Amino acid sequence: xxxxxxxxxAVCVAGFWSFQAGALFAxxxxxxxxxxxGTGFTFQKIESPSxxxxxxxxxxxxxxGEPDGNSAALAALHDGRVPAGDDEPRGNxxxxxxxxGGRITADLGKVTSVKRISSFxxxxxxxxxxxxxxxxxxxxGAAFDPEPRRDRKPEDCGWRRIAGVDTRPAxxxxxxxxxxxxxxxxxxxxxxxxxxFAVEPTEKRDPFGLTFFSEIDIVSLDGPDPEYIxxxxxxxLVNFHTTDAGYHFQxxxxxxxxxxxWSESELAPVIRTWYPKIVEMLSGDGFQAxxxxxxxxxxxxxxxxxxxxxxxxxxxxxSWFRIHLKDEAKGCVIHELVHVVQDYGSxxxxxxxxxxxxxxxxxxxxxxxRWFQYEPESHGAMLTPxxxxxxxxxxSYRTSAHFIDWTVRTQDKxxxxxxxxxxxxxxxxxxxxxxxxxxxxxxxxxxxRSGE
Ligand SMILES: [Ca+2]
Ligand SMILES: [Zn+2]
Numbered sequence: 266x267x268x269x270x271x272x273x274x275a276v277c278v279a280g281f282w283s284f285q286a287g288a289l290f291a292x293x294x295x296x297x298x299x300x301x302x303g304t305g306f307t308f309q310k311i312e313s314p315s316x317x318x319x320x321x322x323x324x325x326x327x328x329x330g331e332p333d334g335n336s337a338a339l340a341a342l343h344d345g346r347v348p349a350g351d352d353e354p355r356g357n358x359x360x361x362x363x364x365x366g367g368r369i370t371a372d373l374g375k376v377t378s379v380k381r382i383s384s385f386x387x388x389x390x391x392x393x394x395x396x397x398x399x400x401x402x403x404x405x406g407a408a409f410d411p412e413p414r415r416d417r418k419p420e421d422c423g424w425r426r427i428a429g430v431d432t433r434p435a436x437x438x439x440x441x442x443x444x445x446x447x448x449x450x451x452x453x454x455x456x457x458x459x460x461x462f463a464v465e466p467t468e469k470r471d472p473f474g475l476t477f478f479s480e481i482d483i484v485s486l487d488g489p490d491p492e493y494i495x496x497x498x499x500x501x502l503v504n505f506h507t508t509d510a511g512y513h514f515q516x517x518x519x520x521x522x523x524x525x526x527w528s529e530s531e532l533a534p535v536i537r538t539w540y541p542k543i544v545e546m547l548s549g550d551g552f553q554a555x556x557x558x559x560x561x562x563x564x565x566x567x568x569x570x571x572x573x574x575x576x577x578x579x580x581x582x583x584s585w586f587r588i589h590l591k592d593e594a595k596g597c598v599i600h601e602l603v604h605v606v607q608d609y610g611s612x613x614x615x616x617x618x619x620x621x622x623x624x625x626x627x628x629x630x631x632x633x634x635r636w637f638q639y640e641p642e643s644h645g646a647m648l649t650p651x652x653x654x655x656x657x658x659x660x661s662y663r664t665s666a667h668f669i670d671w672t673v674r675t676q677d678k679x680x681x682x683x684x685x686x687x688x689x690x691x692x693x694x695x696x697x698x699x700x701x702x703x704x705x706x707x708x709x710x711x712x713x714r715s716g717e
Contacts, residue, residue: 291451297432299393301441301559302517305497306347306385306479311446314385315491316345320483323371328412330360330367330464333475339369347479347494350565351389351440351580357479359392363472366397366464368415371483376403376458378486382447384430384462388477389440389575394433395476396465399447400424401457411459419461427454433467438559438578442479453486470613501525505533512540513557521562521583527590535595536560536602543599543606543634549686554606560598562586571597574604599639603631612691619691625658626693629665630685636663637670646670650716658710671713676702 298308306313315321320343327339335354348356360367379401386395400419402409409423420426432443447454460483468474484491501518503525514536518525536558544554555577566573566582571589573580579601586594609627612619636646646663648656658668673680680701687693698706 291449293428293454294448294450295428295430296446296448297430298444299432299434299441300444301438302502302515302561303497303500303519304349306387306442306444306494307496308444311444312381312383312491313493313496314345314347314383314480315482315484315493317489317492318482319373319377319379319485319488320371320481321345323373323483326370326372326412328368328370328461329414330364333359333361336360342369342478342481343371345480345494347385348387348477350563351387351393353387353565354477357387357477359477360464360466360475362475364466364475365415366466366475368413369462369464370412371460371462371481372411373458373460373483373485376456379454379457379460379483380448380452380486380488381482381484382427382454382460383480383482383484384445384478385442385480385482386432386476387442387479389578389580391439391468391471391474392477393440393443394431394467395443395445395478396431396433396467397476398429398463399427400461400463401427401455402459402461403456404458413461415463419463424459424461425455427460437557438576439467440575440578503529503533505537507537507541511556512544512554514540515557515559517559517561519562520564521586524562524583524586524590531590532595532598536598539599539639540602540606542638543602546634546638547603547606547630547682547685547689549682549689552608552686552689554608558602558605572601574601576610577605579605596635596640596643596645600631600635603634607631607685607689609688609691612689616691620693621691622688622693623659625661625665626684626688628661629669630681630688632662632666633669633673633681636666653716654714656714658706658713668710668713672698672702672709676704676709 296311298310325339325342336359337355337357339358341358382399384395386393402424406423413419413422428447430445432445466474467476498519501522503516506513516528518528558577560579560581562581562583564583566580571582571585609622632646646666648667656664659665669681683701684697687697695706698709702709
């Protein structure tokens, strides 16, 4: 035992000194950048993904962990292609949902002076950031293990730690395109034949914290001049805020510049006026709604989805908006802004016992504010007596909105706010209706259907 302790101590000291000596002469630099607007992978500080780097022709191997069933093949990491949208599983490599990540190696075929290692990822949320450690080896030494699984410390089997990467922002949205560039103040990171990427999840609150890796570049000192993937379109952004400057909004029109005039003259005033109103309607318990809301027109959304909210981001389906500018478009944005203010996803961050709110309550509240507060004159959620008699209170969207409106008008005028407050805390329960109206939910629904 005593001998072992001494041995371990000696190894630590040796490791410490070699690290210090390295830092004196050369320093590995990790540059991070997150793009949360616009198109393409054109960054300010770091070079775009290239199509002819040494990684393109390297032999890549999964040495530990499993790919997700929806992931692209490992080749997506070095095919010189990147996804066009924020949620393209088949355009990215990612480890299995709920797993602990894994390890990937790249064999450059011969010992190579590596000048830069870059990695790129893209997603709407927690699968955008990257958390990994990269190691290099020239493959020498009897101890070298070319495929070290996670139970082996790479440093113990012939690998040198190059850098740790963590692109998770300290605050704000995690989504978008994340770019990483690893270089060295001396111009060369090192001479390696093999690289090892030890990939971790970005979060474990839910199973979906495994990064969507779009491309990894390994640039050698003596390689050809890099050829880059084509640049994105120039940014078209509209920024505005509430008059007291408490809330800031951005509409990204890069993919739909034809909607700029309508967005500025028609949509922006509605958002500026109504976002604070929705916050007020759904206030409670010191809740602070998102102070920055980003809306983005996209051309890559499925046909049947007009818009979608994710945290404080709202994606707008450009082709749907082009058709509905004169009727449903603004109301649709109001509905999504309610989702931003509901913020139900955050309950699980503070309350491990948070229960998910049923979809009919989430959508019913959003449509209640839209149809009965924002645009009551449109009568978009009206029900004929015959339809009402057959309606289900939990049919979601307009029908549930109708039921919530009826409850507010006839039972408790503060009920929508109370319902939201419970849902936001992760404490929705059908008994809420009885607590606030003294009638069981099923009895309330019967009364509502009777049209009285
Ligand atoms: Ca790729
Ligand atoms: Zn919705």
